[in-house]
Amino acid sequence: MGHYDIQQVCINGHQITDSFNSSPEFRKNFCASCGSATIHRCPNCDLGIPGCYKVDGIIAIGFSTPVPTHCSGCGKSFPWAALKVKLAGTPSSKALDPLVMVEQVCGRFHLIARQIKARHANRETLVVNDEYDVQDLLHALLHLYFDDIRREEWTPSYAGGSSRVDFLLKSEQIIIEVKKTRATLRARELGDELLIDCQRYKAHPDCKRLFCFVYDPDGWISNPRGLENDLSKKIDDFEVKAVIVPKGY
Numbered sequence: 001m002g003h004y005d006i007q008q009v010c011i012n013g014h015q016i017t018d019s020f021n022s023s024p025e026f027r028k029n030f031c032a033s034c035g036s037a038t039i040h041r042c043p044n045c046d047l048g049i050p051g052c053y054k055v056d057g058i059i060a061i062g063f064s065t066p067v068p069t070h071c072s073g074c075g076k077s078f079p080w081a082a083l084k085v086k087l088a089g090t091p092s093s094k095a096l097d098p099l100v101m102v103e104q105v106c107g108r109f110h111l112i113a114r115q116i117k118a119r120h121a122n123r124e125t126l127v128v129n130d131e132y133d134v135q136d137l138l139h140a141l142l143h144l145y146f147d148d149i150r151r152e153e154w155t156p157s158y159a160g161g162s163s164r165v166d167f168l169l170k171s172e173q174i175i176i177e178v179k180k181t182r183a184t185l186r187a188r189e190l191g192d193e194l195l196i197d198c199q200r201y202k203a204h205p206d207c208k209r210l211f212c213f214v215y216d217p218d219g220w221i222s223n224p225r226g227l228e229n230d231l232s233k234k235i236d237d238f239e240v241k242a243v244i245v246p247k248g249y
Contacts, residue, residue: 007051008040009067013080018051018065039079047073098172099209101145103243105138106213110246113137113217131180134215135166138178142167165201173208175201181220187227190214194231194242202238212242219248 006020010031017026020040028038041048050072052065069081113128116137128134135151142149150168167176177197179190194212201210212231214221221227224244231242 002053002055004053005051006040006048007065007067008038009049009078009080010034010036010038011079012036012083013067013078015065015067019054020048020051022052022054042071042073042076043079044076045071045074047071049078098145098169098174099211099239099241102142102169102174102176102211102213103241105141105144106211106243106245109134109138109141109213109215110217112141128180128215128217131178134180134213135178138176138213139167142169142176146172165204168206170206173206174211175204175207175209176211176213177201179212179214181214181216181218183220186220187222190221191227191230198231198240202235208237209239209241212240214242214244216244217246224248 005018005022007018008016008020008027010016010033012031012034014031014033014036016028016031016038017023020027030037039049049068050065067080068078070077116125117127119125126133126137128137139149139151146169148169148171150170151166165175166178168174169176177194179185179193181190185193197212198210201207214224214227216224221244224247228242228244231240233240
């Protein structure tokens with residue numbers, strides 16, 4: 001017959017060792033992962049936390065001892081149980097938000113646009129000179145996260161006219177509007193254009209969120225953070241997010 005060793009766990013639930021008695025060299029007063037204090041007995045009844053099950057003459061390989069959430073002696077929860085419940089009820093990671101995924105792609109756009117210029121043996125590449133170049137490169141990058149990317153969908157009429165959107169992520173209900181600054185399209189003109197776009201796209205049946213990506217490699221916008229704050233807003237069930245890249249020339 002075998003017996004249970006004791007395991008040592010930090011108060012955040014990271015297992016330090018499941019062989020507290022038989023392998024004392026693995027004991028730690030504080031967790032190497034989070035720095036929290038460790039325990040090996042129930043704080044309520046002092047019963048040892050069950051660790052690895054050992055049988056004389058048998059060495060277990062590849063077996064992982066689970067960290068319990070409640071004491072088998074008194075039934076009280078261990079300190080990390082409440083944390084696990086809290087994490088289980090937390091909404092999905094922000095990185096899984098499709099709007100955040102789009103922002104991550106756009107945030108790296110300038111670095112990628114510069115990197116692809118330096119090709120081996122001076123081979124041909126995409127040089128981002130105008131708004132269409134920005135759209136082409138962004139379209140390719142969006143495929144990292146999205147499968148259904150629709151270009152230039154017609155929008156409903158606004159102020160007597162209609163137009164095409166740059167990209168529609170239909171499943172995610174996100175429209176992406178792309179702008180590239182130039183001498184005739186600086187902060188004021190850009191703001192005016194995007195305000196009109198906001199009103200137009202708000203009426204689009206497949207749009208709940210509008211992402212405005214402004215590529216400003218030459219630094220025409222002197223206060224990118226201010227313009228982002230002015231344009232980013234949420235009205236009822238319609239959200240607008242503006243991102244200017246890079247921020248500073």
